[in-house]
Amino acid sequence: MDLYAEQIVDLSKNPLNRGALANASLAHSGVNTTCGDHVRLYLKVEDGKVKEISWEGDGCAISIAAVSVLTEEIKGKKLEDLINMKKEDLYEWLGIDHLGPARVKCVTLSLETLQGALKKT
């Protein structure tokens, strides 16, 4: 499997939803201590749904692509539907079927940060 498929490379070069959200109702940070990747998620929640979402941070192509698709996919979704999101959902959105132990955290950082944010609600 080619990890660096067109979609991942393109997303890493042109990330989606990057930047702070001035009127966020929820924000949460996550860091991958082993490699230094870090992300801060901003959510604007209305009627129990993700009205707006963005992120700031830095990391490898996989983690940038992952946070891009994550923020894109959950727009408009109900918070209660996000609690059970799994890393496999992100794999599907990224078009990959497996990651080795060294790279799993690149994908799960944004997911864990989102789940940390949801716990605050």
Add this chain to the structure above:
Amino acid sequence: MPLQVKDRFPIFQNHPDLVYLDSAATTQCLDDSLLAEQTYYLEYKANVHRGLYPMAEEATAHYENVRKIARKFLHANEGGEIIFTRGATESLNIVARCWGKKFLKKGDEIVLSILEHHSNIVPWQMIAKEVGAVLKFCPILSTGNLNYKALEKLVTKKTKIISITGLSNTLGTLIDLPVVVRLARKVGVKICVDAAQLVAHLPIDVQKLDIDFLAFSGHKIYGPTGAGVLYAKREILEEMDPWLGGGDMIREVHEEFSTWNDLPWKFEAGTPNIAQVLGMGAAMEFMMKLGKNKLMQHDREMQEYTFKILNELPTITVYGPKGFDQQRGCISFTVKGVHPHDVAAILGEQGVCVRAGHHCTMPLMKALHLSSTVRVSFGIYNTKKDVEALRDGLKKVARVFKI
């Protein structure tokens, strides 16, 4: 001329296409080292310093012979000054714990450099916190060389020890040890050298250099993992209390108290990593046979060729000093617009093994305003072909990321 030693490393027979450029992390294992380990297990496995039967005596003799080899390898005065440990990290922890605990007091200062590996920072932080001592970090210049003028100012009456690397594992910066030792002697402080990288690239004479403590690992000089050395002057070791208590490190044990064994065994509690020490012995003999000139010639060739190739690639920034008198062993760089982890992963897919990350030098990374770099590092088995594979791999990185 390449060194023609590749066939002495069995891993390359199992993986003929392996391009291994991560020797600063661990070197591949020499055939003689593997044989020494295996022979012990197959021919004469017995505990050392214990049994009175011939096989136990044989095991002890071989084990103690490695101490003689290590004494010669470091040009130490005597075997009592050679302590076998699990590696450089354990050696440095013994210095901080056993010497630091006894001799450091509140307000005392420990001088390190910003180039240090975490293993020469964290043990000092731990002991400093315990006794109320303070850590001071000597900065580097923009070239990546140590700022010796700043070091001179940092070492004061409050300083008790300078603990410094001999060769940076991230930038390849070579430290002018005679200058640092002279400064230590002028002020009357102890000097500890983390030689984990240095021993693989330059022979060391601890007496000539007048070093108080020195640490290295066997697995970074073509031996197995799990064995290393702490060198320290006898008079210093005599004053230090032991670290681990247990078998072998005692002379007498009573219900109420114990007395300590002679040097070096006072610091070697429990059954040591016998096979690994034997493997390390074979590696040190190999290094001595190879000699300074061949080591240096090979390092120079690798360094110059890699610099040349990296300079030809437009998107690459190289960090650290550039001249061979100031730098060797490894080269750190970044590729514009591509995260180091992605560079290393794509190189890995091409069979080129390099390291990406902070290389266990987070304070240095902060000083360089970087989160991580790609690092290539050299062993005596590397050839120009390996560097060419790196070049081809980096071209693939550029293609994948369209740069």
